[in-house]
Amino acid sequence: MATKKLKYCPICSHELTQREEGGRLRPACDNCGYVHYVNPVPGVGLLIEKDGGLVLIKRGHPPHKDEWTLPSGFVEADESAEEAAIREAEEETGLVVEIIELAAINSFPEGPPVSGIMIFYRMRPVGGELKAGDDAVDAKVFMPDEMPLLPFRTHREMAAEWLDKFVPIVGQESDTSATPDFHIRLAKENDLDEVMALLGLIPQNRNLTESDWRAIEMRFREAATVQVFVAESLRTGVIMGCITLSVVRALTEGMGLINDMAVLPTYQRQGVGAQLLEAVMRRASELNLRSVWVNEQRANDQARAFYAALGFSKGGILKLKIR
Numbered sequence: 535m536a537t538k539k540l541k542y543c544p545i546c547s548h549e550l551t552q553r554e555e556g557g558r559l560r561p562a563c564d565n566c567g568y569v570h571y572v573n574p575v576p577g578v579g580l581l582i583e584k585d586g587g588l589v590l591i592k593r594g595h596p597p598h599k600d601e602w603t604l605p606s607g608f609v610e611a612d613e614s615a616e617e618a619a620i621r622e623a624e625e626e627t628g629l630v631v632e633i634i635e636l637a638a639i640n641s642f643p644e645g646p647p648v649s650g651i652m653i654f655y656r657m658r659p660v661g662g663e664l665k666a667g668d669d670a671v672d673a674k675v676f677m678p679d680e681m682p683l684l685p686f687r688t689h690r691e692m693a694a695e696w697l698d699k700f701v702p703i704v705g706q707e708s709d710t711s712a713t714p715d716f717h718i719r720l721a722k723e724n725d726l727d728e729v730m731a732l733l734g735l736i737p738q739n740r741n742l743t744e745s746d747w748r749a750i751e752m753r754f755r756e757a758a759t760v761q762v763f764v765a766e767s768l769r770t771g772v773i774m775g776c777i778t779l780s781v782v783r784a785l786t787e788g789m790g791l792i793n794d795m796a797v798l799p800t801y802q803r804q805g806v807g808a809q810l811l812e813a814v815m816r817r818a819s820e821l822n823l824r825s826v827w828v829n830e831q832r833a834n835d836q837a838r839a840f841y842a843a844l845g846f847s848k849g850g851i852l853k854l855k856i857r
Contacts, residue, residue, distance in 0.1 A: 543568050574641065575650040578619040579689060580605040581637055581696055582629060582657045584664070587677040588696065590684075591626050591670035597647075598685040600671070604692065606652070619655045625668040630661035638695060640688040640799065644734030652688045656696075683771065687731040691800040694770040716774055716806065718813040721762035726754055728773035729762060732796040738831075763813045765797070765806045774801040777810040779817060779826075787824040790814070 543550055543563035550570065553562035561570040582589035582605065590602045607622040609615055616633055623631040634656040643649045666673040676682070678697055684690045721729055733739050733750065742750075753760055759782075765775040775797035782789045792814060797806045818826050828841050 540570050572649070574643070575648055576609045576615065577606060577650050577652050578609060578615055578622060579652050579654040579692060580619055580623050580657055581654060581692065582623060582627060582631055582659065583634075584659055584675050587675040588681070588693070589627050589629070589664065589673060590676050590682070591666060592672035594669045594671040601685045602676070602682045603684050603686055604689045605670070606689070615653050616655070619653075619657065623657060624662060626666070626670045627673045628662050628665040628667055629659040631657040632660050633657055638692055640691060642688050644731070644740055654692045685727065687798070690728070690772050691798050694767060694772040695800055697770050715768040716765050716809075717768060718763055718765055718809050721754070721764045721776065723755065725764055725773055726751065729754065729764065729776050732773065732776045732798070733794055735796045736794060761817065763810055763817075765810055772798075774798050775806045775810055777814055779814045781821060781823065788822060790818045790821075790823045790826040791829065792826060793829045
């Protein structure tokens, strides 16, 4: 998920070094002074409402070849986001559309393949004919009760939000309560892709190598001492968040470690994290664990305050860093 590093200066071709700029180490040129900033790429995602459902396209190329997604694409340098959305709609679905409204803005710092910002628009057809084009191999309308699980995290969040908020507008009944209905359960093998996407939201995980991610997948499938809990939307089936409890058994006592917890941005501050932690505490009690630790170094200030409010105390653990 890491982006490819620039080695030579694009201005004068000298080899780049590292220099602190704006509080971060960045590639910089000692010869001409150029500093390379890695900024997110803007993209657009399209919620084309047709016949009471959403238009999805089947991708013709990796990543996620032959899977259904929202029509989407990157914004060209000489066009606005709105122009890009209308262009991508016609290129990928054959439909001439108009924008109803800006639906949401999300980001994908985890890739793939690069960090980006996704701007979603609600749209309706005003002409054209539904047919796959550009890099899509199929296009069709999916009703709310037949929506597939979309492979891109930002697309999954947007589709779930559309079902929760926008379906009543296009003639379907929905519970528009501000707090989504969800339940906590142990992760299943087919939850792997969504859990991996959630782990990619944790800043410390964004520089993991492909080998690291393969090892995570193996531990998810095989490690008996690692238990992953997920929060699943009862209405949309989207995995809204996850938490990992690792069980450590010494001769005299058992302990638990929480090293990974993530909640999709759309569902943050809605009680999902608290319910995930409660599930871990119940499991720790069932396993007769003496204490539960939290790796504070993998939490931001908001998460640390959240842990403190739930009774986690600071300090008390000595750590030797191996790598």
